[in-house]
Amino acid sequence: MSKLIKILLWVVGGVAVLMALVATYNTLAPLPVHEVRLPENVTIPYGDSLALAEGARIVSMSCTLCHRNQDGNLAGRPLPEKDFGDVYIANLTNHPEAGLGKYTDEELVHIIRTGIRPNGSQLVPIMPQFFRMSDEDLYRVIAYLRSDAPMVQPVEKYWPDNKLNFIGKALTRWVFKPAPMPTGPVAPPPSDDLVAQGEYLANAVYSCYQCHSASFETNNDHEPSLSQGYYGGGNPVGGLAGALTISANLTMHPEHGLGAWTVEDFGKAIREARRPDGRMLSPTMPPFTSLTDDEVAAIWAFLQTVPIQDNDARAALAQQ
Numbered sequence: 001m002s003k004l005i006k007i008l009l010w011v012v013g014g015v016a017v018l019m020a021l022v023a024t025y026n027t028l029a030p031l032p033v034h035e036v037r038l039p040e041n042v043t044i045p046y047g048d049s050l051a052l053a054e055g056a057r058i059v060s061m062s063c064t065l066c067h068r069n070q071d072g073n074l075a076g077r078p079l080p081e082k083d084f085g086d087v088y089i090a091n092l093t094n095h096p097e098a099g100l101g102k103y104t105d106e107e108l109v110h111i112i113r114t115g116i117r118p119n120g121s122q123l124v125p126i127m128p129q130f131f132r133m134s135d136e137d138l139y140r141v142i143a144y145l146r147s148d149a150p151m152v153q154p155v156e157k158y159w160p161d162n163k164l165n166f167i168g169k170a171l172t173r174w175v176f177k178p179a180p181m182p183t184g185p186v187a188p189p190p191s192d193d194l195v196a197q198g199e200y201l202a203n204a205v206y207s208c209y210q211c212h213s214a215s216f217e218t219n220n221d222h223e224p225s226l227s228q229g230y231y232g233g234g235n236p237v238g239g240l241a242g243a244l245t246i247s248a249n250l251t252m253h254p255e256h257g258l259g260a261w262t263v264e265d266f267g268k269a270i271r272e273a274r275r276p277d278g279r280m281l282s283p284t285m286p287p288f289t290s291l292t293d294d295e296v297a298a299i300w301a302f303l304q305t306v307p308i309q310d311n312d313a314r315a316a317l318a319q320q
């Protein structure tokens with residue numbers, strides 16, 4: 001055997017041993033425990049009917065997509081996709097132990113912003129991190145979750161512990177990092193800046209970029225605009241509400257995106273799931289039924305500023 005081949009064999013063998021060690025580590029080692037720094041000055045607007053109505057609107061267009069079950073409440077359900085292993089979408093009802101009653105307001109803010117529970121454990125990264133949601137909006141959401149609305153009446157449903165598979169563990173351990181807890185107040189976007197408001201709604205509250213960029217795996221959740229194929233669509237989105245469907249290109253490309261649409265077309269599509277050509281959108285695209293006209297206009301103004309992507313997502317959809 002020549003010396004070169006011997007060296008090569010050693011290198012290949014060394015890499016194989018290293019990979020086996022990393023794989024064993026990922027399978028056996030507990031997931032990391034993170035630092036918890038609870039926020040101060042959390043003031044939930046309990047009993048404020050306007051705040052409750054706003055909270056209800058945000059919850060109904062965001063959290064329900066995952067947390068609502070067949071009974072129409074937010075007691076959670078098993079996640080239909082098994083890509084990460086067996087994952088259970090949590091019970092957000094007001095039950096004192098099985099639901100959110102077990103957390104203080106400060107702890108809830110921490111979980112929803114960072115994806116880290118008070119004991120330092122990280123949520124499975126399917127749950128979005130709402131670290132840029134304004135304090136005002138987040139406190140309204142919590143006021144609603146703690147209210148006596150039918151959707152959050154206490155349900156005594158305990159879900160089993162998640163059983164993450166190899167991929168679920170590796171992604172939680174190494175890829176999807178928890179968001180840092182904001183150190184000061186989180187202000188809403190300026191009220192005279194339509195584009196900033198649209199960006200806030202699309203990226204920080206309703207996570208449109210998550211489904212509408214190239215792939216969940218290449219999304220950058222801490223800096224959405226750095227996601228691969230940002231708003232160019234083509235992401236195969238599965239299971240939560242409908243069948244696996246390829247997401248649409250929302251950039252202003254004249255043929256492959258929304259370049260030829262009007263703001264009215266856009267409003268009908270996102271609120272009523274109806275495209276300009278009359279086709280109904282798949283339920284995989286959650287309808288954002290109660291967005292106001294101003295909010296639709298803001299998201300539309302923001303999409304005008306997103307760099308155009310020439311991705312023919314509809315062709316991929318037609319071939320599906």
Ligand code: HEC
Pocket residue numbers: 058059062063064065066067079087088089090091092099108111112117122123124126127128130141162
């Ligand atoms: C894309 C799906 C998805 C959306 C949207 C979503 N969640 Fe979750 N959420 C999850 C999953 C999955 C878990 C369970 C994670 C785990 O067990 O590690 C979870 C867990 C939680 C928990 C932890 C509960 C506990 O007992 O530990 C809270 C609180 C929560 N979600 C609140 C919210 C709120 C508030 C919203 C809307 C603003 C929301 N979620 C939107 C999927 C989602």
Ligand code: HEC
Pocket residue numbers: 201202206207208209210211212237245246247248249250257266269270275280281282284285286288299317
């Ligand atoms: C859970 C994933 C998901 C989220 C979140 C989501 N979408 Fe979609 N959206 C889709 C999918 C999948 C389609 C394609 C549906 C079809 O073609 O039937 C789609 C289609 C659309 C369309 C139709 C475009 C066309 O050319 O037909 C528009 C407009 C749209 N989404 C806007 C939005 C906006 C704005 C948001 C956030 C407020 C959003 N979507 C959030 C999955 C999502």
